[in-house]
Amino acid sequence: xxxxxxxxxxxxxxxxxxxxxxxxxxxxxxxxxxxxxxxxxxxxxxxxxxxxxxxxxxxxxxxxxxxxxxxxxxxxxxxxxxxxxxxxxxxxxxxxxxxxxxxxxxxxxxxxxxxxxxxxxxxxxxxxxxxxxxxxxxxxxxxxxxxxxxxxxxx
Numbered sequence: 001x002x003x004x005x006x007x008x009x010x011x012x013x014x015x016x017x018x019x020x021x022x023x024x025x026x027x028x029x030x031x032x033x034x035x036x037x038x039x040x041x042x043x044x045x046x047x048x049x050x051x052x053x054x055x056x057x058x059x060x061x062x063x064x065x066x067x068x069x070x071x072x073x074x075x076x077x078x079x080x081x082x083x084x085x086x087x088x089x090x091x092x093x094x095x096x097x098x099x100x101x102x103x104x105x106x107x108x109x110x111x112x113x114x115x116x117x118x119x120x121x122x123x124x125x126x127x128x129x130x131x132x133x134x135x136x137x138x139x140x141x142x143x144x145x146x147x148x149x150x151x152x153x154x155x
Contacts, residue, residue, distance in 0.1 A: 027104035042093035122147035
């Protein structure tokens with residue numbers, strides 16, 4: 001009986017938590033595309049900060065089905081703890097900022113309707129290139145291909 005009670009008490013902690021998602025399961029990295037976006041709002045929230053944007057240009061058209069210029073989308077970022085450790089703060093992305101981004105669309109529109117995953121961003125005003133899961137910001141220079149030079153680092 002003691003063994004049964006012990007198992008019953010510790011069993012919930014041994015099971016995986018279904019609440020957190022694996023990026024590769026939710027977002028389709030095979031349909032990644034690049035877009036220029038204009039920031040409408042930035043929410044530095046836990047667990048994943050969000051950037052509300054309008055798509056301004058899709059230089060490497062075509063984008064995946066259903067994604068067009070002038071649409072508003074939510075960009076989900078890496079986790080809050082890692083982003084703040086890099087120096088991302090509430091004023092990093094402000095309304096009107098134009099950033100060049102590499103995005104993965106959702107595999108399941110019902111789960112993440114109008115949400116794209118931010119894999120990389122070139123932020124000219126702040127002077128950095130952000131790459132998902134690389135754990136550092138790369139400085140930009142006068143060259144126009146800052147983002148493309150770093151895309152191979154995405155894992």
